[in-house]
Amino acid sequence: MPALAEYIAALEAAYPPALAESWDAVGLVCGDPAERVDRVLVCVDPVTATVDEAIERGAQLIVAHHPLLLRGVHGVPATTPKGRLVHRLIRAGIALYCAHTNADAASPGVSDALATALGLRSLRPLDPNPDGVTGIGRIGELPEPEPFSAFVERVAAALPRTEPGVLGAGDPDRPIRTVAVSGGAGDGYLAKAAEAGVDAFLTADLRHHPAGEHLEAGGPALVGVTHWASEWPWCAQASAVLSHAVAGTVDIHVSTRRTDPWLVRAGGGAQPDPVPREHIQ
Structure with missing residues (x-):
């Protein structure tokens, strides 16, 4: 032993x-x-x-x-x-x-595991350390481009189910090939994802204002998942x-015990007017 x-x-x-x-x-x-x-x-x-x-x-x-x-x-x-x-x-x-x-910065580390679960390949750090190998987040490529709506479904199928589910922000028809991921809270890396020129960025704990401003500036489409699911x-x-x-x-x-704190989800509620399709980034 x-x-x-x-x-x-x-x-x-x-x-x-x-x-x-x-x-x-x-x-x-x-x-x-x-x-x-x-x-x-x-x-x-x-x-x-x-x-x-x-x-x-x-x-x-x-x-x-x-x-x-x-x-x-x-x-x-x-x-x-x-x-x-x-x-x-x-x-x-x-x-x-x-x-x-x-474990976040190691190679392989948390974001490598997340990227691999999504089928991404040719991985490299999103925010590399001086050695160019370790660092926070990963950038990778899908085998073939797919619409953003299909990529969001890919994420939902790859990660464990949570009550909040998976959220996508961007044009559902936008072609997605190059993807950045950051396990855990990653909206501090929105600028890095935009600078990298990726098609989509997946992370957890995205906040309203940084996410909205990122999209208004023409940044990559966003996929939001829960912190626990991403890691x-x-x-x-x-x-x-x-x-x-x-x-x-x-x-x-x-362990497969879900320790995500969000356990109850309510649907319905008042429905505002939909945003016109041409206003979706």
């Missing part, structure tokens, strides 16, 4: 902590590197649902994308939500390791990293 330290070494080789943003909190949150681990849960969010799942499966390690303790804390009392999770993890003998912006494909990638790196028979499970 491999030690936790072997899993950490594999993760840090694939997702070097040096690639993390200065404000980020990555690495081992709790756990003893000398402890033996033969069951692992890989997930996007270290929250109650995934801690429950790890306990149910008898896992000794959770590998999560999002940090549990991103902002500084002065304690982890069990009277707070995050402190309660830390206490549950320690009592159950479960280590927690988080790979966040280092979930990375879980399989991280699972493969561990499977290939650690010796022995281990059970590495990708």
Whole structure:
């Protein structure tokens, strides 16, 4: 049975902590590197649902994308939500390791997993680091051009279902061949996508004003998905990293529990006048 330290070494080789943003909190949150681990849960969010799942499966390690303790804390009392999770993890003998912006920037990383799920090829960074290989986001090409409406359907078919679904902003008939993607909140990269001359940009957490101004300026069509859905494909990638790196028979499970916070969707409501087709970018 491999030690936790072997899993950490594999993760840090694939997702070097040096690639993390200065404000980020990555690495081992709790756990003893000398402890033996033969069951692992890989997930996007270290929250109650995934801690429950790890306990149910008898896992000794959770590998999560999002940090549990991103902002500084002065304690982890069990009277707070995050402190309660830390206490549950320690009592159950479960280590927690988080790979966040280092996994975003790595090659391959979060956006590679997203791009591959969509069938994009010839990938390169959207916002490259000086090495030209690592960096945030990816740009890739579809095998053949397709209408924007078909591309939005492609996204919906490739990613896990969420209540908000997949939203597209742009001319439904616009041909799409070159696509930029950025897993997680990516409207800070709208200008990069426009500069790259891509046909469409897919990311999460798009805000009204930046998205609207981007389209008014003639930028690429936009596809908006939920934060969790955009990063979930990375879980399989991280699972493969561990499977290939650690010796022995281990059970590495990708969580399918939806930890997206949006769980209820209402339809209907007042219908404003439709925007004329010629006014759609």
